[in-house]
Amino acid sequence: MNMMSTPNPALALATLSFSGPNARWRTEAMRSHATGRLIHITKGQGRITVAGLTNGYGPNNLIYIPPHTMYGLEVGPTVFAQILTLPDTTGWPDASFHLRLLDVDPQKELVTLMEAIERELQPNGDLRAAHCHFGLLSIFVERQLATRDPATADARRKTAAAKLVARYTTLIAQDVRSDRSVASYAASLGVTPTHLARSCRKTCGRSALSLLNDRVHYEACTLLKDTDLPVKMIAQRLGFRSPAYFTRSFQEKSGQAPRDFRRRSIGFSRP
Structure with missing residues (x-):
């Protein structure tokens, strides 16, 4: 045995x-x-x-x-x-x-x-x-x-901007299937949207809105690729006001409509 x-x-x-x-x-x-x-x-x-x-x-x-x-x-x-x-x-x-x-x-x-x-x-x-x-x-x-020198390891992560953006991305990861705006996240973090946007630019060269939209886009891609959910239901799950708005946003990001993306993604795997 x-x-x-x-x-x-x-x-x-x-x-x-x-x-x-x-x-x-x-x-x-x-x-x-x-x-x-x-x-x-x-x-x-x-x-x-x-x-x-x-x-x-x-x-x-x-x-x-x-x-x-x-x-x-x-x-x-x-x-x-x-x-x-x-x-x-x-x-x-x-x-x-x-x-x-x-x-x-x-x-x-x-x-x-x-x-x-x-x-x-x-x-x-x-x-x-x-x-x-x-x-x-x-x-x-x-x-x-x-073996790393603690005085120099990850020094950039210890800045106030990096700490704020890290907290922001953590909130996005938690609430990705909501319709929260950058202003809503900024309020939760106790800062203005302008300050949050400035911090994101400093740490990664991107806007706060870009980070948020990018995370939502990945979620949309995986739902389209890995499930048979209708586009209408995916839009609803991700907090979009309407399927038409979701389709327009997805096409602006990827250059193709959600249904075309789904058809072309068959056979790909993701890490």
Whole structure:
């Protein structure tokens, strides 16, 4: 009798690579997840926005996205990366982190761990072994974080603007299926819409409205792609005043009507 329990099967690994201009929403549009994500950049460079703060990334970078944290990243033609869905973030930091591995030894160690997880997640692999390698990966991350200089690590995140925008994006993630306006969020944060907009421009070069609309757009894309819900019902779920207004807004953002997007998105997967 096998007395060993099966680990949580939520551990998953997906590839991030350039999918063409019509599929940029799959990586660039702001999104958030109930579970954490770990992004390993192996090739190329670009920009990533996490909790409203934009930074550049390059090869041998490791980026942690905590649960319910808004993020989006540019994935150009030269970029190759992997995104790991974490089954459990107990013991992981509450805030995101961005590790830039400069030495060859940790670079090789990380690649070895990721390859081991990928191998064990294959149909002929062993899920228990994958979770064991994930445990080793968490130890690797803990050791790398311990080597960082606390005085310089994530200094930009400690600014007043970054803290405000992080709180703003957290509220958006919580209320994405509402019709709340930027003014409503600003009131909840105790600031004026102008001050919130100025802070967003400072941290990520985008307006507060752009961040909000981008998160709603991603939600619309996933509902269109992953469900059979009528466009009318999707518009209602996302807080739009009417299906016509939703269709117009979606077309302005994506260049195509919701029904056309749904038809062309069949066969794509998302991280």
